[in-house]
Amino acid sequence: MKLTWKTKAEKETRSLAARLGSLLHPGDIVTLSGDLGAGKTTFTKALAAALGVTRTVNSPTFTIIKEYEGRCPFYHMDAYRLDDSMEELGLEEYTDGEGVLVIEWPEMIEDQLPEDRLSLHLAYTGETTREIYAEAAGRRYEALLEEWKKA
Ligand code: ADP
Numbered sequence: 001m002k003l004t005w006k007t008k009a010e011k012e013t014r015s016l017a018a019r020l021g022s023l024l025h026p027g028d029i030v031t032l033s034g035d036l037g038a039g040k041t042t043f044t045k046a047l048a049a050a051l052g053v054t055r056t057v058n059s060p061t062f063t064i065i066k067e068y069e070g071r072c073p074f075y076h077m078d079a080y081r082l083d084d085s086m087e088e089l090g091l092e093e094y095t096d097g098e099g100v101l102v103i104e105w106p107e108m109i110e111d112q113l114p115e116d117r118l119s120l121h122l123a124y125t126g127e128t129t130r131e132i133y134a135e136a137a138g139r140r141y142e143a144l145l146e147e148w149k150k151a
């Protein structure tokens with residue numbers, strides 16, 4: 001299943017992300033692809049806030065994955081700076097059902113990602129406009145996308 005949203009301002013992207021965040025369960029994986037400046041981190045921050053994360057979410061610089069406390073653990077991974085994409089990251093540690101995992105630049109580690117996930121792609125369409133494409137793989141994510149559409 002696939003869906004597309006168009007947002008006309010950052011706050012619309014934030015509100016879309018917040019609605020998704022409120023629907024996420026421990027064990028869920030969401031990936032965010034798109035060029036620099038497309039809005040991946042903006043989306044992640046609003047999603048995290050809706051998950052109850054109160055600390056400021058910044059892109060991990062030196063570490064690849066940062067962990068935050070919300071309603072459940074929230075793991076934010078940015079694979080952009082990964083210099084060896086073949087490095088075993090042991091993602092199972094983060095996808096064992098305890099927390100929610102959001103990954104920016106999933107294309108860097110495609111081989112290590114589970115097939116079942118919610119894949120989002122953000123595209124810059126103008127200074128304040130973006131298109132957000134969502135594709136769900138697997139039953140959990142089909143259901144999640146259905147709920148998100150209604151939310
Ligand atoms: P990325 O993580 O993809 O590199 P960021 O989230 O860091 O992107 O940056 C996106 C930038 O685009 C922010 O400065 C944000 O304010 C701006 N922006 C403008 N319009 C939008 C929109 N509709 N949705 C998301 N971000 C937007």
Ligand code: MG
Pocket residue numbers: 040041059104
């Ligand atoms: Mg970013």
